[in-house]
Amino acid sequence: MKLNKTTLTIGAVVLLILPLIAGQFGNAWVRIIDIALLYVLLALGLNIVVGFAGLLDLGYVAFYAVGAYMFGLLASSQLTDTFPGIAAMFPHGLHTPWWVVIPLGALLAGTAGMLLGAPTLKLRGDYLAIVTLGFGEIVRVFMNNLDAPINITNGPKGITGIDDISMFGVHFGKTGSFMGLEFPKVTNYYYLFLALVLFAIMVCYRLERSRIGRAWMAIREDEIAAKAMGINTRNLKLLAFGMGATFGGVAGAMFASFQGFISPESFSLQESVIIVAMVVLGGIGHLPGVIVGALLLSALPEVLRYIAGPLQQLSGGRLDASILRQLLVALAMIGIMLSRPRGLWPSPEHGKDSTPDTLPVSPHMHLAPGEQIPPVVTHIKPDAQ
């Protein structure tokens, strides 16, 4: 896909003023966009594991949790309340700066990703999905129960009072003003998340078109053939798990700081499933598709609030709005998968970048003048002996 300068400029301007326009209708709208951006970050990370390397991971939310708790613990009063020793070391409270916590969260999540990857290397498909699902639950249950005997995570009550991020003198939690415009917290975070998402897109885009990315895709397509081409599938799978988890960790840290509160409830299996759904629904392995999928599935339930409400009134209150909303989301997903089984925006039938727009769909139509059409051979696979 070629982007020309005009499209890029228009896109950039729209992205820059979007929160200012949405803010006119209330900060709740900007908040929806913020959360959608976080989901884009998560979906992009999961896409490395599921889309590029073809490893179905149903416990991805665990890395989100790891990042979030990392931030929560290092930038709130949770640890200083529990451990007098730490309180003594930090008389002004534990407020670790972002440039320590975010890389640390990414590193920790990446390590957790590799730890999960190591025992699952020989598993594929359904079996891998079950193990990763279990891993995701283990992390959540841990967070839920690590309040006794020593209160580390505060259990189901969660961690409150998590710091807002402040970098380069800009305090993201406070409303600032610039050139006569008001920048409330949600708008500040919008720009932060947008920058992260753009960085993540760049990383994914470049990885896809690299030696490592091709090796991942080779593993996805045919692991035995990939090995026969000299690809060390063990190391590359671990790398995919680690790399994907890193994105989750950063998104988690952002989430913790944005919400100011985290509890194990935010990291349920449901979340993992939704993120997988975003990747699959959008177009597995195709970056624009994954982004669209994430935006759609995170924004759709919010938008449907405005439809489910009136529907509830129409039915005289017999239909519950929240259930109706879930029903509509489910119906939308079924509808999309029925009409577009490869996702909303799947990778194109023929190649990427270098493909000219005029390329015919079948290779045999791409002949020089006067060239003979090669004989069409049906794909008969000989039986193995």
Add this chain to the structure above:
Amino acid sequence: MSETVLKVSGVSKRFGGLQALSEVGITILKGQVYGLIGPNGAGKTTFFNVLTGLYTPDSGTFELGGKPYTPTAVHEVAKAGIARTFQNIRLFAEMTALENVMVGRHVRTNSGLIGAVFRTGGFKAEEAAIAKRAQELLDYVGIGRFAPYKARTLSYGDQRRLEIARALATDPKLIALDEPAAGMNASEKVVLRGLINQIRNDGRTILLIEHDVKLVMGLCDRLTVLDYGKQIAEGTAAEVQSNPKVIEAYLGAGGH
């Protein structure tokens, strides 16, 4: 005297009660097309899989280009210099023809994550070299114009050729082709024979496992015939053809 590319000896492999291979050994010289034939179930594919690290042999010594190697991990064997194709074509179906061959360069290149993310100069140069070499190889096997198409959209014969191009991309000391003519019609076989000849004439060494005796006899410099896991004959095509044991294995004892 030409140098030895592959020298294996005493290779045995047992699956439960079945002695799939017993004391098989071959020596392939540089520039040779070496054939491995035998009736169904003779152990050709088993031998092939042992050689390329897919199965662990019970015994045997292995030497590639004068250096001993242990076929324990498939990717290590590829790195050591044996590239293979598969009896049932195994391409990366959703990747383009060019990308398929580019994957073949993986083992001879080394840029990593950091280079890819920051697009370092070294990364860009290497990436350009990979793409250039891949296109050259596609042209070499005669499917250069299909470079931007997904592998699965290619015809059967072209998929074979793509697989060979991908194997060539690993700069192998030995190319091992597992029944490349399987499922091909007569005219495709002629093209395939031309391609194998061309690869040999360019100084490469080929191990050919084949069912099609006609193809093998016309192409191979030397042959080994397997039957029930045993090596029943070794020599030039003419020698093997007149060997009574081979005739017996193929046509049955007692004659007609």
